[in-house]
Every structure is written in C-alpha cells, then in structure tokens.
Amino acid sequence: MNIVTPDFGLIFWQVVIFLIVLLLLRSFAWKPILSSLKERESSIEGALRMADQAKLEMQQLQAGNEKLLAEARMERDRILKEATAMSTQLVELAKTRATEEGSRMIAQAREAIQNEKNAALAEVKNTAAQLSIDIAERILRRELTDQPAQQQLVDSYLKEVKLN
Amino acid sequence: MKRLLFALLCLFSLTARASEPVATTADATEAEGFQPGEMILHHIGDSHEWHWFSLGEDHYTTYLPVLAYRAGHGVSAFSSRELAEGKTYDGLKLEHEHLVSEDGAKVYDFSITKNVASLILSAAVLLLVFTAVARGYAKRGTEAPRGIQSFFEPIIVFVRDEVAKKSIGPKYERYMPYLLTVFFFIWFNNLMGLMPGGANLTGNIAVTMTLAIITLLITLFSSNKNYWAHIFATPGVPKALLPIMIPVELIGVFVKPFSLMVRLFANITAGHIVTLSFIALIFIFRNIGVAPVTLAFGLFIFFLELLVAILQAYIFTLLTAMYIGGAVEEHHDADYQMGGGDGATPAQVH
Numbered sequence: 001m002n003i004v005t006p007d008f009g010l011i012f013w014q015v016v017i018f019l020i021v022l023l024l025l026r027s028f029a030w031k032p033i034l035s036s037l038k039e040r041e042s043s044i045e046g047a048l049r050m051a052d053q054a055k056l057e058m059q060q061l062q063a064g065n066e067k068l069l070a071e072a073r074m075e076r077d078r079i080l081k082e083a084t085a086m087s088t089q090l091v092e093l094a095k096t097r098a099t100e101e102g103s104r105m106i107a108q109a110r111e112a113i114q115n116e117k118n119a120a121l122a123e124v125k126n127t128a129a130q131l132s133i134d135i136a137e138r139i140l141r142r143e144l145t146d147q148p149a150q151q152q153l154v155d156s157y158l159k160e161v162k163l164n
Numbered sequence: 165m166k167r168l169l170f171a172l173l174c175l176f177s178l179t180a181r182a183s184e185p186v187a188t189t190a191d192a193t194e195a196e197g198f199q200p201g202e203m204i205l206h207h208i209g210d211s212h213e214w215h216w217f218s219l220g221e222d223h224y225t226t227y228l229p230v231l232a233y234r235a236g237h238g239v240s241a242f243s244s245r246e247l248a249e250g251k252t253y254d255g256l257k258l259e260h261e262h263l264v265s266e267d268g269a270k271v272y273d274f275s276i277t278k279n280v281a282s283l284i285l286s287a288a289v290l291l292l293v294f295t296a297v298a299r300g301y302a303k304r305g306t307e308a309p310r311g312i313q314s315f316f317e318p319i320i321v322f323v324r325d326e327v328a329k330k331s332i333g334p335k336y337e338r339y340m341p342y343l344l345t346v347f348f349f350i351w352f353n354n355l356m357g358l359m360p361g362g363a364n365l366t367g368n369i370a371v372t373m374t375l376a377i378i379t380l381l382i383t384l385f386s387s388n389k390n391y392w393a394h395i396f397a398t399p400g401v402p403k404a405l406l407p408i409m410i411p412v413e414l415i416g417v418f419v420k421p422f423s424l425m426v427r428l429f430a431n432i433t434a435g436h437i438v439t440l441s442f443i444a445l446i447f448i449f450r451n452i453g454v455a456p457v458t459l460a461f462g463l464f465i466f467f468l469e470l471l472v473a474i475l476q477a478y479i480f481t482l483l484t485a486m487y488i489g490g491a492v493e494e495h496h497d498a499d500y501q502m503g504g505g506d507g508a509t510p511a512q513v514h
Contacts, residue, residue, distance in 0.1 A: 003209055003433060006370035009231075009273040010210060013280045014374040018349065021287045026341035029294035033320060034340055036301035043306045 131161055200444035208364045208436045210279045211261050212244040216361050228281055231274040232256060232263055244275070279371070282363035286353050294348070323347055323481060331485035335492050339485070342382060346375060347481040354432060354473030358466065366476075367432035369425065376421035379484045383420075387491035420487050424480055431476050435469040 135157050214226040227245040234240070237255070246253035255266045263273040276284075293312065300313030309317045328336040328343055353366045365371055393399075395413040397406070442462035446455050 003205065004369055006373050007210060007273070007277075007368075008370075009275055010277065010279055010283075010368060010370040011374050012274060013276075013283060014371050017280075017283050017287050018345075018374065018378070021290055021349065022342065022345045024291055025294055025345050028291075029298045030341045030344050032298045033294075033301050034324070034337075036305065037317070037321065037324075040306040 198444075198447045200441070200448060203444060204437055204440045207440055208367055208433050209261060210277045210363075210368060212247065212258060212263070212275055212277055214278045214281060214361075214363075228278065229276045230256070230263070231276065233272040233274065234265055234269045237265075237269065278363045279365050279368055282353070282356060282365050283371075286349070286356055286365070289356075290345075290348060290352055293352075319347075320344060327478075327482050327485045331482065332489040333493060336485075338386075339382070339488050342378075343481050343485055346379075346484060347477050350375070350428065350480055351474055351477035354476060355470075357432060357436065358469055358473065364433065364436050367429055367436055369429045372425045372429040375428070375480070376425035379424060379487060380418070380421040382484075383487045383491045384417075386488060388494075390493065391491045420483070424483055428476055428480055431472055435465065435472055439465050439469065 135154070138157065139154055212230055213228055216224045216226070218224065225248075227243045227248070230240070230242055230244050230247065232240045240254045240256060242253060247256065247258050250257065252266060256263055256271065257266065258264075263271050263275065265271050294316070297313050297316050300309060300311065304310065304313070308314075323344055324336070324340060327347075328340055332339055350366055353371075356362045357364050357366060395417070396410055398409050398413060401409050439462055442458040442465065445458045446452070
C-alpha cells in the first residue's frame with residue numbers, strides 16, 4: 001500500500017466509526033459537559049454579581065445607618081437646646097415671680113408696719129392726750145390746795161409717764 | 165498574528181522533516197540484507213495483520229479479519245492468517261499488503277486492517293474517557309472538577325474559548341461537538357501512534373482525507389450568503405478581475421481542506437519516519453556504539469512528537485474552526501479567515 005494513496009476500506013471505516021464516535025460523544029459527552037460548564041460559569045457569575053450587590057446593599061445600609069445616627073444626634077442636640085432654653089426660661093420666670101412676690105410681700109409688710117406704726121402713734125397720741133388730760137386734771141385738782149405740792153406732783157407724774 | 169505564526173511553524177516543521185526519509189532510503193541501498201526504507205514504509209503503512217515484534221524467526225503477530233467484496237463472487241471473510249507469507253485463500257492474496265484477486269477481478273477491501281483495529285480501539289478509548297468525564301459533571305454538578313474531569317476540563321474550555329469562540333463567533337455552539345471530537349480524535353490517535361506497536365493512523369492519508377472532507381462538508385453546509393458573495397463578488401475587487409478571482413477563490417475552497425489533509429498526514433508520518441530512521445541507523449552502521457547517539461536523537465524526536473501530537477490536533481481544530489467561521493460570519497467581520505487576522509484586529513479592506 002502506497003502511503004499517499006488513500007485506501008478505500010480505511011476511508012469507509014473511518015467515516016463510519018468517526019461519525020459513530022461523533023454522534024455518541026455529542027449526546028453522551030459534549031452536550032452534558034458543555035452544559036455543565038455553562039451552568040457552572042453562570043452560577044459563579046451569578047454568585048459574584050450577588051456578592052457585589054450584597055456589598056452595595058451593605059454600603060447603602062451603612063450610609064442609611066449613618067444618616068439615621070446623624071439625624072438622631074441632631075434631634076438630641078435640638079431637644080437638649082430646647083430643654084436648656086425652657087429651663088432657663090423657667091428659672092427666669094421663677095426668679096421674676098419670686099422677685100415680684102418678694103417685693104409684693106415687702107410692700108405689704110411695709111404697709112402693715114406703716115399701719116401698725118400709725119396705729120401705735122395714734123395710740124401714743126391718744127395716751128399722751130389722755131395723760132395730759134389726767135395730769136392736767138390732777139394738777140388742776142391740786143392747784144386748788146397747795147402750790148409747791150402742785151409742782152411736786154407734776155414732777156412725780158412726769159416721772160411716772162414712761163413713753164415707750 | 166499568533167495563528168499565522170503557528171501556521172508558519174507547522175509548515176517549516178513539515179518541510180524539515182519531509183527531507184529526512186530521502187536520505188535514509190539512499191542509505192538503504194548501501195546496507196545489505198537490512199532494508200531500512202522497506203522497514204520504515206512497512207511500519208508507517210497499513211497491513212492486514214498486527215505485527216508486534218519478531219525474535220529471530222518467531223513473529224509475534226495478531227491476525228486480523230479480512231473482509232472483501234468482489235462483484236460476482238460476493239463477500240469473503242476470513243482471518244489474515246490464511247494469507248500469511250504470500251499464501252492464497254478463497255482466490256485472494258496479498259501483493260505488497262494490497263489485497264488482489266487471482267482472477268484479476270476488482271476487490272473491494274473492507275478488511276479490519278491494523279489501522280482499522282487501531283481506529284476501533286481509539287474510538288473505544290475516546291468513548292470511555294469522555295463518558296467518564298461527563299459522569300464527573302453529572303455527579304458533581306457545578307462543583308469544582310476532580311480527577312480525569314479536571315484534567316480534560318481546561319482542554320475542553322480552551323477549545324471552546326480560544327478556538328471556537330474566537331474563530332467562529334456567536335454561532336460557535338453548533339460546531340463544538342465536531343471540533344472537540346476532531347481535536348481529541350487526532351490527539352489520542354497521534355499518541356496511540358507513538359506507542360510501541362501502535363498503528364500510524366493519523367499519518368494515513370485516508371484518515372486525514374476523511375477528516376478534511378468532513379470539515380469541507382460542514383463548511384459548505386453552514387456557509388451563508390456572505391461566504392459565497394466573497395467568492396463570486398469579492399468585495400473591493402474591480403469587476404474586470406473577477407474572471408481571475410472567482411477561479412482562485414473556488415480553488416481556495418478546496419485547497420483549505422487539502423492543506424488540512426496533507427499537513428496532518430505529513431507531520432505525523434514524517435515524525436514516525438524520523439524516529440524509525442534514527443533507530444535504523446544502528447543497523448545501518450552495524451555498530452552498537454552508535455546506539456547512544458541515535459537513541460538520544462530518537463528520544464529527542466519522540467518528545468518533539470509528543471508536542472507535535474497535540475499541536476497538530478490543535479492546528480487541525482483551529483483551522484477547521486476558522487474555515488467554519490469564514491463560512492458563517494456576518495458581513496462586518498468578513499476578513500478574519502485565513503489571512504491571519506487574530507480576532508482582535510478586525511478587517512481592513514472593503
């Protein structure tokens with residue numbers, strides 16, 4: 001057999017066997033292999049994409065958290081400020097009220113004192129007048145009897161009078 | 165660019181090796197008794213029995229079935245033992261390993277020759293190996309590959325991504341079974357041919373011709389309008405040149421598979437011839453001292469052949485994919501084929 005002359009029998013067998021191998025391998029090897037490969041590649045790709053997405057979501061979540069935190073902080077600051085303002089206002093109010101009350105009470109006290117004083121003074125005046133009248137009456141009664149004794153009497157009466 | 169380089173590489177390697185056997189056959193006439201040329205041709209050729217080795221006068225041979233059909237005589241089927249050493253059986257005998265009828269009638273020889281036996285064996289190996297790989301996928305699903313599956317997966321993925329996807333484009337999936345089968349068929353048979361006692365199947369022109377014709381048929385049956393437009397009205401060529409261009413393009417259609425056929429045949433056969441020539445040198449020089457040198461060279465060639473085995477499988481598959489790609493591509497990426505466009509740098513002219 002010359003090496004460059006194709007041999008009819010071998011061509012025949014080659015066609016038959018190669019086609020059988022091709023068909024068998026196609027349905028029993030290449031198709032399942034290639035589809036599994038594709039499936040695996042797509043599953044890996046899907047997993048990678050999901051990981052990316054999860055990362056993104058994580059970041060978003062974190063950003064959201066930070067925003068929430070910042071908002072909460074601002075809220076706290078605002079509440080604190082308001083509370084401080086309110087408390088100072090309250091203190092101010094209390095102070096003014098206290099001052100008012102104090103001054104009102106002082107004024108009342110003063111008024112009362114004034115009244116008392118006036119009453120006392122009036123009483124003193126009355127008493128003094130009463131005394132003067134009594135003294136004058138007694139003097140008048142004594143005068144009728146004895147001159148020196150009258151003088152003496154006036155002195156003693158004056159001693160008795162205790163102006164408080 | 166890479167592909168072009170490969171194509172050049174394999175052309176060079178082809179011519180370099182093809183020149184070898186000429187020298188050895190010239191040497192053959194000098195040696196008496198031992199005929200290296202005959203020995204080599206016997207080894208790379210087909211035969212009706214599987215001769216393993218001989219010890220002195222004892223031949224260790226597996227006799228294979230002979231199947232022949234003659235018009236008017238019908239089918240003859242018998243063991244090739246009956247034809248050993250020039251014997252005649254059922255009106256048939258072997259003349260230079262060629263089955264002839266004594267009465268001169270035409271013989272259609274369907275014998276299970278050494279190559280056919282090797283072909284059946286390789287078919288069985290291919291089926292066993294790749295159904296085992298497929299079982300791995302069925303068992304493990306989308307998990308990481310293991311064992312034999314993990315050995316073949318990168319190669320399958322390589323053929324898919326680097327050969328089919330890049331050369332054929334989006335329609336690659338239809339052609340994957342053929343590309344993978346042809347790749348592993350050639351590779352496995354190249355390796356089996358390198359084994360001691362193995363047959364030179366992929367170095368047989370009938371086998372490479374069949375593969376090339378299948379590639380041609382697939383190319384022609386999957387060709388679209390652009391493919392034929394490129395042949396009968398090549399874009400950018402003046403009308404006056406068409407009478408020259410059309411025959412050139414038509415010849416190109418057939419030259420492509422022809423080059424596939426010759427490249428694989430010549431590379432593998434040449435590799436066998438060179439290896440055998442180095443071994444034959446020992447007997448030509450009739451000196452054991454030559455043996456270390458020739459064995460070293462033979463070993464070198466053997467390792468080279470291991471590389472060539474996968475390289476030729478790759479080149480055959482790649483070129484097949486490129487021809488198919490040329491036939492199915494849509495208008496825009498019209499200039500990839502053959503010219504050495506590497507996919508990354510699309511089309512010039514137009």
